[in-house]
Amino acid sequence: MNGKSENSRNNGKCVCHVCLHHCALKEGQYGRCGARKNENGKIVCDIYGRITALAVDPIEKKPLRHFYPGSRILSVGSYGCNLSCPFCQNHEISMAGRSHAGRGEAASESGEAPPESGEAPSDYEEISPEKVALLAEHYREYGNIGVAFTYNEPLVGYEFVRDTARIVRERGMKNVVVTNGSVTLPVLEEILPYVDAMNIDLKGFSEEYYRKLGGDLETVKTFIVRAAQSCHVELTTLIVPGENDSEAEMEEEARWIASVGPDIVLHVTRFFPAYRMEDRNPTRKETVYRLRDVAGKYLKYVYTGNC
Ligand code: SF4
Numbered sequence: 001m002n003g004k005s006e007n008s009r010n011n012g013k014c015v016c017h018v019c020l021h022h023c024a025l026k027e028g029q030y031g032r033c034g035a036r037k038n039e040n041g042k043i044v045c046d047i048y049g050r051i052t053a054l055a056v057d058p059i060e061k062k063p064l065r066h067f068y069p070g071s072r073i074l075s076v077g078s079y080g081c082n083l084s085c086p087f088c089q090n091h092e093i094s095m096a097g098r099s100h101a102g103r104g105e106a107a108s109e110s111g112e113a114p115p116e117s118g119e120a121p122s123d124y125e126e127i128s129p130e131k132v133a134l135l136a137e138h139y140r141e142y143g144n145i146g147v148a149f150t151y152n153e154p155l156v157g158y159e160f161v162r163d164t165a166r167i168v169r170e171r172g173m174k175n176v177v178v179t180n181g182s183v184t185l186p187v188l189e190e191i192l193p194y195v196d197a198m199n200i201d202l203k204g205f206s207e208e209y210y211r212k213l214g215g216d217l218e219t220v221k222t223f224i225v226r227a228a229q230s231c232h233v234e235l236t237t238l239i240v241p242g243e244n245d246s247e248a249e250m251e252e253e254a255r256w257i258a259s260v261g262p263d264i265v266l267h268v269t270r271f272f273p274a275y276r277m278e279d280r281n282p283t284r285k286e287t288v289y290r291l292r293d294v295a296g297k298y299l300k301y302v303y304t305g306n307c
Pocket residue numbers: 016017018019020021022023030031032033034035036037082156
């Protein structure tokens with residue numbers, strides 16, 4: 001994105017056009033994502049190179065089932081998210097940017113063997129795009145195929161994704177983005193030349209549900225259509241009891257996905273109580289299996305998750 005399309009002015013405020021919210025920010029103010037702010041009359045990315053989580057994960061954990069199955073991928077995350085899902089499984093880091101206090105100094109890089117997934121640290125470490133690409137190469141001997149940008153919403157800090165992915169690609173490795181698909185098309189176009197695969201959340205198939213999450217279904221649909229023209233795409237729908245678990249909604253969703261591409265993979269996953277939905281029951285396994293069967297009437301590849 002050039003500076004003009006990313007920044008415009010509104011009543012003396014600076015407007016960020018990275019995602020659907022188009023936040024109008026006063027000097028020093030952060031956007032809803034907690035990742036971008038108005039600094040000296042310009043929207044800047046505050047999370048560039050700030051890594052809160054880093055692990056070499058099986059590719060199936062992203063989840064991606066039809067992209068280099070059996071491989072592993074260096075997964076990195078920062079903090080901040082532009083949606084407000086009350087069931088967020090990663091809320092410690094995705095929502096961390098919303099309170100700008102308590103962050104520590106960068107820790108030192110250490111260790112030779114790939115780190116395993118674990119609790120995301122509450123603080124971040126400054127790691128340059130070059131260093132991330134070097135780490136990805138280092139872990140090649142452990143079956144690593146590249147870098148996955150994940151854990152928080154990576155595209156609220158798309159500049160780091162773009163710059164890192166470019167170097168990773170130059171080194172002959174792959175790039176994966178795990179995203180809620182709620183950024184604008186100019187941002188998507190910035191990263192698409194370097195992205196090999198995406199897992200995109202399609203959280204449900206009604207505007208009403210997306211509004212509850214602080215999002216917009218049409219934006220996500222537009223994002224999915226464009227992404228699927230350029231790279232391998234798999235989708236994930238987390239089934240939350242009483243929210244998006246009707247057969248009619250899944251039928252409509254699967255029919256639409258098939259119209260975009262009948263080979264697109266859909267992951268139908270089971271909700272477990274988390275964050276602001278800790279008092280809910282997990283989704284019944286039977287519900288997930290039933291919705292998988294509904295989607296399977298239209299799609300060739302539907303997988304269940306967390307069952
Ligand atoms: S990326 Fe962040 S600051 Fe920019 S519009 Fe979205 S929520 Fe607002």
